[in-house]
Amino acid sequence: MTISAAVQPLRGDELLPSRQARLACRSGMASSTAGVARGFVQGNLAILPEKLAASFHRFCQLNPKPCPIIGMSDVGDPRIPSLGLDLDIRTDVPRYRVWRDGEVVEEPTDIMAHWRDDLVAFVLGCSFSFEEALMAEGLPIRHIERNVRVPMYRTNIACNPSGPFAGPMVVSMRPFKPAQAIRAVQITSRFPSVHGAPVHLGHPHSIGIADIAKPDYGDAVPVGSDEIPVFWACGVTPQSVIAAAKLPFAITHAPGLMLITDLQNRDLSML
Numbered sequence: 001m002t003i004s005a006a007v008q009p010l011r012g013d014e015l016l017p018s019r020q021a022r023l024a025c026r027s028g029m030a031s032s033t034a035g036v037a038r039g040f041v042q043g044n045l046a047i048l049p050e051k052l053a054a055s056f057h058r059f060c061q062l063n064p065k066p067c068p069i070i071g072m073s074d075v076g077d078p079r080i081p082s083l084g085l086d087l088d089i090r091t092d093v094p095r096y097r098v099w100r101d102g103e104v105v106e107e108p109t110d111i112m113a114h115w116r117d118d119l120v121a122f123v124l125g126c127s128f129s130f131e132e133a134l135m136a137e138g139l140p141i142r143h144i145e146r147n148v149r150v151p152m153y154r155t156n157i158a159c160n161p162s163g164p165f166a167g168p169m170v171v172s173m174r175p176f177k178p179a180q181a182i183r184a185v186q187i188t189s190r191f192p193s194v195h196g197a198p199v200h201l202g203h204p205h206s207i208g209i210a211d212i213a214k215p216d217y218g219d220a221v222p223v224g225s226d227e228i229p230v231f232w233a234c235g236v237t238p239q240s241v242i243a244a245a246k247l248p249f250a251i252t253h254a255p256g257l258m259l260i261t262d263l264q265n266r267d268l269s270m271l
Contacts, residue, residue, distance in 0.1 A: 016037075016040070016262060017036075017037040017038070017039070017040060018037045018040040018084065018260045018261060018262045019084065019086065019262065020037070021033070021036050021037045021040075021260040022084065022086070022087060022088075022092040022260055025091065025092050025093060025094050025109075025260075026088075026091045026092060026110075028109050029094060030094040030095045030109050030257065031094060031257070032094075032147075032148070032149050032256045032257060033094060033128065033256070033257055033258045033260060034128055034131075034143060034144050034149065034150065034256065035128075035144045036260065037260050038132055039132065039264055039265055039266070040260055040261060040262065040263065040264060040265065041070065041083075041125070041126070041129050041194070041260075041261045041263035041264065041265055041268065042126040042128040042129060042258035042259065042260050042261070043070055043071065043083070043123035043124055043125065043126050043235075043258060043259045043260075043261055044123070044124040044125075044126050044235030044236065044238070044252075044253060044258060044259075045089070045093055045096075045121065045122070045123060045124075045251070045252055045253040045258075045259050046121075046122045046124065046238040046239075046242070046250070046251075046252050047089070047111075047119050047120070047121045047122070047250065047251035047252070048119065048120055048122070048247070048250050049116075049118050049119060049120075049249060050075045050118045050119070050120055051118075052163070052164070052247065053075075053120040053122075054163075055162050055163030055164065055165055056122065056162070056163075056165055056238075057069070057072075057122070058162040058163070059159070059160075059161070059162035059163070059165040059238075059241070060122065060124070062159070062160035062161075062162055063159045063160055063169070063237070064192075065169075065195060065196060065199060065233035066159065066169050066170065066195070066233035066234055066235060066237035067124050067235065067237060067238060068124055068125040068192070068193045068194060068195065068235075069122060069123070069124060069125075070083070070123050070124065070125050070193060070194075070261070070263070071083040071121075071122075071123035071261070072120065072121070072122050072123070073089060073119075073120055073121040073122075074120075075117075075118060075119070075120055076116070076117040076118060076119060078090045078115060078121070080121065080123065083123060083259075083261040083262060083263060084261050084262040085262075087259075087261065087262075089121045089259070090110055090111050090112050090115050091110045091111075091112065092259060092260075093253045093254075093257060093258070093259050094109065094253075094254070094257040094258075095107055095108070095109055095253070095254035095257045096108055096109070096110070096111050096251055096252065096253060096254060097239070097251065097252045097253070097254050098111070098114055098250075098251055099242055099243070099247060099249065099250040099251065099252065100248065100249055101246050101247070101248060102242065102243045102244070102245065102246030102247065103243075107254055111251055114251060119251075122238075123259055123261070124235040124238070125193050125194035125195060125235065125268075126194060126195075126235050126258050127150070127172050127194060127195050127232050127234065127235075128258060129191060129194040129265045129268060130187065130188045130191040130194050130195070130265075131144065132265050133187050133188070133190070133191065133265070134174075134184055134187055134188070137183060137187060139176065139180050139183065139184060139187075140176075140180075141174060142174060142175055142221040142222070143174070143218070143219065143221050146219075146221060148218070148219035148221065149217075149218035149219045149255065149256030150172045150173070150174070150218050150219075150256060151172065151173050151212075151215035151217075151218045151219060151220055151221055152170055152171065152172050152173070152215055152216060152217035152218045152234050152236050152255060153170065153171055153173065153204070153209045153212075153215050153216050153217075153231075154168050154169075154170055154208070154216045154240055155168050155169050155170065155171055155200075155207040155208045155209065155231075156168060156207055156208030157169040157171075157199065157200075157207055157208075159237065159241065164245040164247065165238075165241050165242075165245060166241065166244065166245070167237075167240050167241040167243075167244040167245075168208070168237075168240060169199070169233055169234075169237050170216070170217070170233075170234040170236045170237040170239070170240050171199060171200065171207070171231040171232060171233060171234050172218075172231070172232050172234040172236075173204075173212070173215075173221075173229045173230065173231050173232075174229075174230055174232075175221065175222070175223040175224065175227040175228065175229050175230070176227055176228065176230055177224075177226055177227050177228075178228060181201055181228055181230050184198070184230055185197050185198055185201075185230075188232065191268050193268050194265075194268055195232050195233045195234070195235070196232075196233075197232075198230050198231055198232050199231055199232065199233050200230075200231040201228055201229075201230050201231070202228040202229065204229055204231075207231065212229060217236055217239075217255035217256070218255055218256050219256075236255050238252060239252050239255070
């Protein structure tokens with residue numbers, strides 16, 4: 001059963017597809033959210049103690065391509081009403097990662113046992129939002145076609161540091177034929193709050209990717225002989241940075257398993 005099929009609208013109660021997806025997550029569903037609740041904005045998640053929140057907020061401001069903030073909680077509050085009135089950051093992601101000293105120690109389907117009164121949640125824009133616009137133009141999205149997670153790679157592109165947060169940008173990749181790649185640049189440029197235009201086209205090795213068949217996160221997809229890999233800044237970047245900083249405690253989403261909000265993708269377009 002898929003996330004979108006796990007919860008159906010109650011009789012007399014028309015639930016938004018986004019809320020249906022969040023209710024499915026609360027019931028324990030833990031599969032990729034690519035293509036789920038089409039039309040609604042998905043977000044990457046980073047949860048940090050309050051003493052680190054200001055530095056992380058600054059890191060996001062300095063690195064808006066990989067870390068565009070679309071929502072932020074009050075200290076100790078698991079709710080972000082601007083993203084969904086019923087949204088609960090502790091239960092509404094399909095799978096989380098709990099980090100201690102830079103290592104993933106647990107991947108639970110909820111973080112009720114880990115929530116603390118000093119935590120601040122950041123929700124960052126996700127490339128799944130602009131994928132809808134790409135598909136509306138007839139561009140193929142390989143990982144959605146194959147029902148796998150988007151491939152993601154650590155690069156040699158340095159982020160601007162803030163406090164303990166420093167390290168390389170993570171990118172997501174989608175293969176396109178050259179003419180399609182040009183159109184993809186044009187389309188995604190309209191969505192700066194969900195990573196915007198690509199940061200690199202072709203030649204993976206020039207941004208530090210040794211083997212495109214071996215992503216650091218997500219799943220590999222084939223790149224045809226008549227295609228080029230197109231790379232976008234990715235909201236998994238904080239996970240790489242958190243690992244490098246060896247923070248005593250942090251929580252993120254598991255790559256490819258996002259928070260689905262009630263914001264609509266069309267509202268993010270600049271044109």
